[in-house]
Amino acid sequence: NIVLTQSPATLSVTPGESVSLSCRASQSISTSIHWYQQKSNESPRLLIKYASQSISGIPSRFSGSGSGTDFTLSINRVESEDFSIYYCQQSYSSLYTFGAGTKLELK
């Protein structure tokens, strides 16, 4: 199984700060990584597909980068609605796996 390790587990920030969330794969997965946002008691929402491809309707402050084993989700100038949990997910293997998540919280 491909293991995805997300860091940090929790990130405390103030609105207006820019942040980077990391996702590292246990083997090279090209750009087969996708990012989701999950707010409390809601289903996940797709933010970025294939490492860096934008999704219609998602604010432009969200961007993704990386290839191989190291990936980053960046949020430019965090807004109050962004405080939630972020998950990465790989589709390189037909056994899809998710990272454990990074919780973005208000400092």
Next chain:
Amino acid sequence: QVQLKESGPGLVQPSRTLSLTCTVSGFSLTSYGVSWVRQPPGKGLEWIAAIWSGGSTDYNSALKSRLSISRDTSKSQVLLKMNSLQTEDTAMYFCARSYVYYGFPLGYFDFWGPGTMVTVSS
């Protein structure tokens, strides 16, 4: 518009079989894949199984012996059965859509249902 809606029994006794239904609208099951993903309370996401536009299936290898996924295209429904339930199967169960490009599944989930909570308890 695209919608997915899960339904299930809510409470299941240990060792019994779970049956879940995902009813979709706004797209065709012969053009898109549908997966089941679960989330235990306070924990992360786990992909369980998928059925693709052509009817082929994939399963999480750790759960495969207990799972069966199927579909009824006339009803726009995807069905998941999981047997030998244990307390650790207690979770929110989501169904989610995947795009299939010329028969090749694009492995991201662009639409999700709200989820159905399953509690395994006697």
